[in-house]
Amino acid sequence: MTIAALLLGTIAVLLAGPVPLLLGRSRWPARSPGVALVLWQAIALSGGMSMIGSLLLYGLTPFGTTLAQSLVALGGNLTAGTLPDGTSFTHMLAIGAAILLGGHLLLNLLATFVRAERQRRHHHTLIALLSDPLHGQPGMRVIDHPAPVAYCLPGAGHSATVLSNGLLRLLDADQVRAVIAHEQAHLVQQHHLVLLAFKSWHSALPWFPIANRAENAVALLVEMLADDHARRIVDDQTLARAIALVGFTLAGATPPPDKEADAAAQAAASASDRNLELAVEPEHPAHQILPRVARLVNPTVPLHYTATAGALTVSAVLLVGPALILFGA
Amino acid sequence: MGNLGVLERLMMDILWDSTAPLTANELKDALLRPAVSATPGKPLATTTVLTVLSRLETKAFVTRDRSVRPHAYSAVMTRAEHTAGLMHEVLGQVPDRQAALARFIGSVSPQEAETLRHLLGVAPSDNA
Numbered sequence: 001m002t003i004a005a006l007l008l009g010t011i012a013v014l015l016a017g018p019v020p021l022l023l024g025r026s027r028w029p030a031r032s033p034g035v036a037l038v039l040w041q042a043i044a045l046s047g048g049m050s051m052i053g054s055l056l057l058y059g060l061t062p063f064g065t066t067l068a069q070s071l072v073a074l075g076g077n078l079t080a081g082t083l084p085d086g087t088s089f090t091h092m093l094a095i096g097a098a099i100l101l102g103g104h105l106l107l108n109l110l111a112t113f114v115r116a117e118r119q120r121r122h123h124h125t126l127i128a129l130l131s132d133p134l135h136g137q138p139g140m141r142v143i144d145h146p147a148p149v150a151y152c153l154p155g156a157g158h159s160a161t162v163l164s165n166g167l168l169r170l171l172d173a174d175q176v177r178a179v180i181a182h183e184q185a186h187l188v189q190q191h192h193l194v195l196l197a198f199k200s201w202h203s204a205l206p207w208f209p210i211a212n213r214a215e216n217a218v219a220l221l222v223e224m225l226a227d228d229h230a231r232r233i234v235d236d237q238t239l240a241r242a243i244a245l246v247g248f249t250l251a252g253a254t255p256p257p258d259k260e261a262d263a264a265a266q267a268a269a270s271a272s273d274r275n276l277e278l279a280v281e282p283e284h285p286a287h288q289i290l291p292r293v294a295r296l297v298n299p300t301v302p303l304h305y306t307a308t309a310g311a312l313t314v315s316a317v318l319l320v321g322p323a324l325i326l327f328g329a
Numbered sequence: 330m331g332n333l334g335v336l337e338r339l340m341m342d343i344l345w346d347s348t349a350p351l352t353a354n355e356l357k358d359a360l361l362r363p364a365v366s367a368t369p370g371k372p373l374a375t376t377t378v379l380t381v382l383s384r385l386e387t388k389a390f391v392t393r394d395r396s397v398r399p400h401a402y403s404a405v406m407t408r409a410e411h412t413a414g415l416m417h418e419v420l421g422q423v424p425d426r427q428a429a430l431a432r433f434i435g436s437v438s439p440q441e442a443e444t445l446r447h448l449l450g451v452a453p454s455d456n457a
Contacts, residue, residue, distance in 0.1 A: 123415070125388065128334055129341050130412050144409075145416045150433035164416070167433075179433050186431040195431065222431065246434045250420070251442030289434065289441050 001061050001070070004329035008054035008322055015047035015318075020210045024217055030295050032303040033224035035311045037194065040218050042315035044201060046322055052102045053326040059094030062087040067329050105204050112200035116192075124155055127162060134163065140180070142168065148246045152183040159187045170249055175242035178234040185229030191222040220288045227292055240296040247289045336360075336373075336381045341390060345408045350394055350401035353378045 029036030062084045064070030131141035141162045148167040153160045161183045198218045202211040343359045385391040394401040421436045
């Protein structure tokens with residue numbers, strides 16, 4: 001069991017530092033955002049499981065030789081109020097830390113979801129009072145505000161896609177179709193669940209820089225996935241122009257005419273080496289527009305299927321491996 | 330949005346468009362106007378109007394003046410103020426609220442705007 005604890009500890013350290021740093025720096029996620037999203041989730045889950053499992057196994061070493069056996073022995077010791085020979089203070093500390101960390105992460109996840117659900121319900125009430133349906137579609141709402149805003153509001157049975165008047169005035173019909181397709185992809189693919197899980201992880205471990213990076217990286221990947229869905233409805237140029245126009249306008253700049261927006265999109269892509277620095281260092285949540293525009297103007301080739309299969313296999317091993325070590329110990 | 334939700338919307342619209350506070354009976358009459366009502370000519374019970382008003386009061390959309398008889402109701406904020414507040418939140422200008430909302434474009438960093446503007450060859454705006 002000591003070896004298993006060491007093994008899990010090593011996995012936990014790797015997944016808490018070098019591995020996410022490497023993934024955050026690599027460029028292929030922009031080519032296959034879905035695969036990268038799976039890998040991020042596997043890293044987060046596996047990392048948490050390894051860290052807690054490692055502490056637990058180490059703390060339980062004096063109680064028995066397998067996890068099941070030592071848990072039973074721990075139960076007996078608890079009722080008898082005794083400790084087996086060779087139990088040290090650090091063993092007790094490790095068990096306590098495992099319980100605290102596991103409880104903290106789970107409770108935080110629960111609290112994040114409950115809070116988000118409450119905010120969402122309140123938001124739905126406001127939207128019902130303040131917005132009007134677009135072309136009579138109840139799930140499409142238009143709100144009277146000058147800023148170009150578009151977002152989706154998930155909800156059981158009554159999801160809404162909200163567009164502002166400012167957005168409808170700024171974009172032409174095709175660009176609006178692109179925005180709607182983008183938002184619908186968020187709703188269909190339930191992106192809010194992934195975003196919430198990573199937000200909860202970050203808020204549970206605010207001192208842990210990797211959690212912040214992971215949250216921002218995942219937010220960008222989710223946008224790229226939604227962009228990819230929109231590209232099936234409209235061409236890449238239309239979507240790129242819509243992103244650039246909304247981005248400019250939100251930043252307070254005068255929206256350039258169509259041709260200039262094109263030029264900007266082109267320039268953003270051709271200068272991609274410099275701009276992609278923003279993509280590979282996603283520690284700031286706002287650095288998300290240039291990477292999105294760049295991959296639309298200079299379309300990237302998705303990962304080869306062998307690389308995809310490899311990444312998915314790694315994800316599966318990350319999830320199954322620590323579980324096998326933990327329960328096999 | 331259920332039946333009560335529809336009524337909430339109709340009554341808020343009336344209160345937002347009204348220049349003075351309204352009593353429940355005045356609201357009931359306003360709801361009968363063909364331009365407002367989904368089913369013109371079918372009067373609502375005053376108790377229904379009062380129920381919806383108290384719901385709106387609980388949600389802090391409506392305030393009640395108890396110094397007059399019958400009580401007069403008015404909107405707490407204008408429609409534009411409510412909208413501005415909500416969009417403020419949506420655009421992420423309020424920390425930790427609606428943070429998991431998937432926006433088409435979230436916040437735009439000054440560097441990003443600057444990079445694009447630079448690439449465009451547009452002169453920097455004064456407020457940049």
